[in-house]
Amino acid sequence: MVDLTKRFKVGKEESITAVKKLNLEAKSGEVLGILGPNGAGKTTTLRMISTILSPSSGTAVVNGNDVRKNPLQVRQSIGYLATEMGLYERLTPVETLTFFARINGLDQGLIDSRIEEVFNILDMGDFGDRRTDKLSTGMKQKLSLARSLIHDPPILIFDEPTQGLDLMTSKTVTDYIKEFKQGGKTIILSTHIMSVAEKLCDKIAILFEGEIKAYGNLDALLERSEGSNLESLFFEVVNGES
Numbered sequence: 414m415v416d417l418t419k420r421f422k423v424g425k426e427e428s429i430t431a432v433k434k435l436n437l438e439a440k441s442g443e444v445l446g447i448l449g450p451n452g453a454g455k456t457t458t459l460r461m462i463s464t465i466l467s468p469s470s471g472t473a474v475v476n477g478n479d480v481r482k483n484p485l486q487v488r489q490s491i492g493y494l495a496t497e498m499g500l501y502e503r504l505t506p507v508e509t510l511t512f513f514a515r516i517n518g519l520d521q522g523l524i525d526s527r528i529e530e531v532f533n534i535l536d537m538g539d540f541g542d543r544r545t546d547k548l549s550t551g552m553k554q555k556l557s558l559a560r561s562l563i564h565d566p567p568i569l570i571f572d573e574p575t576q577g578l579d580l581m582t583s584k585t586v587t588d589y590i591k592e593f594k595q596g597g598k599t600i601i602l603s604t605h606i607m608s609v610a611e612k613l614c615d616k617i618a619i620l621f622e623g624e625i626k627a628y629g630n631l632d633a634l635l636e637r638s639e640g641s642n643l644e645s646l647f648f649e650v651v652n653g654e655s
């Protein structure tokens with residue numbers, strides 16, 4: 414990302430800058446974690462990288478494609494997990510995944526085998542044919558994850574991937590994120606959960622009021638912090654600013 418910036422109008426004359434000139438990078442086989450308090454600009458950043466929002470200035474390059482110039486190519490190379498799930502209540506997981514796989518141009522043979530694969534990965538076989546509005550929060554979260562994975566994209570953008578999940582399911586998801594990383598995917602995620610960030614991320618960016626306050630390899634950042642853990646670093650960075 415280069416100077417990625419987003420301003421929102423909030424009223425007739427006023428605007429706020431939710432994200433200010435971010436410069437971040439994640440490579441294949443890396444997990445970049447974006448941390449920050451509520452309202453810091455994490456979701457806005459991930460939405461710009463995913464082409465859901467266009468930047469006010471600056472840009473991001475995803476898999477060699479600029480989000481401003483080639484949004485379609487960017488979309489094909491990413492899987493995006495949003496915090497608001499936006500699932501179709503009347504469809505079952507199988508129908509949902511079939512729909513999203515078709516949108517992504519997969520043919521029926523491949524769709525069936527991908528659904529089987531993703532069901533195995535996320536242990537979803539038991540509820541593949543249940544209507545989505547009858548699923549639990551964790552099951553819906555798994556379905557949202559499955560949806561972002563169905564076309565096997567090289568880049569995964571996860572906004573709070575473990576939100577609403579119990580400890581076991583959360584571990585399943587973080588284990589799979591590790592596996593995706595080992596498989597050479599690039600993962601950019603936001604989280605509020607320090608233990609998740611510590612376990613998963615190679616690189617961390619701490620965002621506060623739209624600006625990066627700390628950025629670098631997790632190990633290097635931890636060395637810099639007095640408490641040698643992410644939580645104390647987080648408070649040092651965020652309290653140091655307020």
Ligand SMILES: Nc1ncnc2c1ncn2[C@@H]1O[C@H](COP(=O)(O)OP(=O)(O)OP(=O)(O)O)[C@@H](O)[C@H]1O
Nearest residue numbers: 421422423431449450451452453454455456457458
């Ligand atoms: N569509 C919008 N219009 C106006 N302001 C917005 C819009 N979306 C986000 N904002 C503002 O931008 C800022 C950053 O919001 P964002 O959702 O990116 O934060 P976040 O870091 O994801 O927070 P959270 O941890 O609560 O999810 C906030 O001040 C928010 O009110």
Ligand SMILES: [Mg+2]
Nearest residue numbers: 455456457496
């Ligand atoms: Mg958010």
